Amino acid sequence: MKARVTITLKPGVLDPQGKAIEHALDNLGFSGVEAARAGKVIELDLADGTSDADIDAMCRKLLANTVIENYRIERL
Amino acid sequence: MKARVTITLKPGVLDPQGKAIEHALDNLGFSGVEAARAGKVIELDLADGTSDADIDAMCRKLLANTVIENYRIERL
Numbered sequence: 001m002k003a004r005v006t007i008t009l010k011p012g013v014l015d016p017q018g019k020a021i022e023h024a025l026d027n028l029g030f031s032g033v034e035a036a037r038a039g040k041v042i043e044l045d046l047a048d049g050t051s052d053a054d055i056d057a058m059c060r061k062l063l064a065n066t067v068i069e070n071y072r073i074e075r076l
Numbered sequence: 077m078k079a080r081v082t083i084t085l086k087p088g089v090l091d092p093q094g095k096a097i098e099h100a101l102d103n104l105g106f107s108g109v110e111a112a113r114a115g116k117v118i119e120l121d122l123a124d125g126t127s128d129a130d131i132d133a134m135c136r137k138l139l140a141n142t143v144i145e146n147y148r149i150e151r152l
Contacts, residue, residue: 006117021118024138030130032123041082041115042097047108054106062100 001046002076003055005063008039013068039069043076077122078152079131081139084115089144115145119152 009015017038025033042063046055055073064071085091093114101109118139122131131149140147 008117008119018118021139025134028134028137030134032126032130033120033134034123035121037119039117039119041084041117042094043084043113043115044109045111047110050108054108058101058104058106058109061104063097 001048001050003044003046003050004074004076005042005044005055005059006039006072006074007042007059007064007069008071009037010068010070077124077126079120079122079126080150080152081118081120081131081135082115082148082150083118083135083140083145084147085113086144086146 009018015037018036021036021038022033025036044055044058052073059071059073060066085094091113094112097112097114098109101112120131120134128149135147135149136142
């Protein structure tokens with residue numbers, strides 16, 4: 001079983017990596033970029049029968065910093 | 077208009093960050109994790125009318141290293 005966890009910064013949290021991407025795209029001539037936000041994606045191969053609660057616990061305990069990040073879990 | 081670019085390492089490329097996640101989850105007692113791969117996600121706010129070809133060019137020129145990474149573009 002596969003799951004994908006997408007981790008993004010909460011709105012309002014400063015994102016220097018996103019800002020750098022925004023400016024770099026502008027410098028390369030892509031003028032239509034209004035904002036960029038950077039995040040992480042983690043693809044997990046899990047034993048069959050791993051529950052949603054287990055995946056949620058993985059996110060809260062290790063994968064995401066819930067003070068500044070949101071996470072979204074998708075089963076694939 | 078919003079677009080999400082997901083960047084993942086190509087199969088076969090070593091992923092030390094993914095390995096570290098795998099071992100850390102195991103150490104935390106999540107025994108069902110068979111593999112973990114780490115990647116990036118970039119959310120872009122784009123001017124209306126930005127073409128798919130433009131977004132593809134952004135990926136090839138800046139966002140992804142196409143030697144070792146795959147990218148996937150989704151319009152939101």
